[in-house]
Amino acid sequence: MESNIIKDDSPAEEVRDALTKCAEYLNTTEGCISGRDTDKAQYTFSQGSDCFNEAFISFQDLYTDLIQLKVYGEVTALCDEFTGNLQRINKIGRALGFNMLGAVKAIESEIAAIRASCCIAEKDFLSAMKIYDASIKKNKHSATVWIARGMCLNELEKYKEAIRSIEKGIAAEEDSQRGWFCKGIAYLRSKRYERALESFEEAVLADTSKQCSYYYMLLAYLGLNLKDEAEKLIKRLLKKDPGPEDYYTIYLIQAAFKNEAEAEDAKSHALEMEPDIASWQSVADIKSEIDRITAKKK
Structure with a gap:
């Protein structure tokens, strides 16, 4: 069974170090709040939040490489650490009078998508769906999760459900290249080639740098x-x-x-x-x- 312990020579070592610093700053912040040192509490809270953001941006850049290395336990362990720190940031932020809800929900959605990516890498699409559904209960307006859920439904060959899910994601983020692209996949696989072509054209308009959208337009042309x-x-x-x-x-x-x-x-x-x-x-x-x-x- 794969260990969830992150090794010192892991490519995620810098992420773990930043999370450790984040936790230390949050500990200091809690102490300052108890001692009613508001100015210092706000300063250390800001430092802790910066460390968290730095770690999470690095993790977003890195997690696909970790999944390709099949270190799923390491990815899950990091997701757990991020969730724990995020809950503390939300609680402490509220104590300091900050409204953290929107940012917290957005990051929770991203973490859920990363957890589900591990399931998808192992072809466990049903488990991925459970993660997406739980995430949607917390945040019904996450384009990332609705679209990722649609991708998963595509793999389960439930194309009508996939399109409905993706459309909710596109409604939350109209110019989502990924959303239009995934919608095109659903239409392509269900032989609705004209609708697939329309979706891939929208994906191109959303981001002309994504070559994959052009190649999938060619697949729609092939179908037609x-x-x-x-x-x-x-x-x-x-x-x-x-x-x-x-x-x-x-x-x-x-x-x-x-x-x-x-x-x-x-x-x-x-x-x-x-x-x-x-x-x-x-x-x-x-x-x-x-x-x-x-x-x-x-």
Whole structure:
């Protein structure tokens, strides 16, 4: 059984150190409040909050790497530490007259999403759903949780429920690239290709830097058998200094459209730049979606 103890050589060591400092500042703050030293209490509380925020930002940048390393216990242990410190920050903040509710709810939602990510990594989508549902009871307006819940429902092949959940997330954050993208996935997998295309177009408008939205537009074109539109978009993407992952994705889509010469050209560019490209997760995801589309068209 995996230990929840965070090792000293863990990549999360800096996160743990910042949380330790946060707890120390909060201890000092409580002592100042007891001694009615309000000025010092506010100062140390601010320092503790800064340490917490620093730790949480680092954790958000790091947790996907920890999950890929399959150290799920470490991620869960850190989530527990963040939750404990957050509860103290909320309690002490209120004692000092600060309204912490909005910030606390937002961070609680993020922590819930990270906990659920561990379940999803282990393909335990039902456990992830329980985490999302519990989080929603505390904060019904979290775009992050509604959208993540919809992603989970996509994996459970409950596409109508997924769309309803994602739409609630989009209502809370209208320009959510992730929300529109996940909604597009639900439509794509349920063969509603025109609606999928509309959603991916909205995802592009929300964040033009996310290449995945463009590639999934190509998948919607594949479902609709719109070869000319797909070719126009591919030409645009090839002008954006594509990397090996981009070329291999284009190869898969060109092959699905039976454009053999174009497919081989894209594949040769990809493998010349990176021979192991086919093992990358994003490429595997694209291939899975293509397999779904082409299988349903047969």
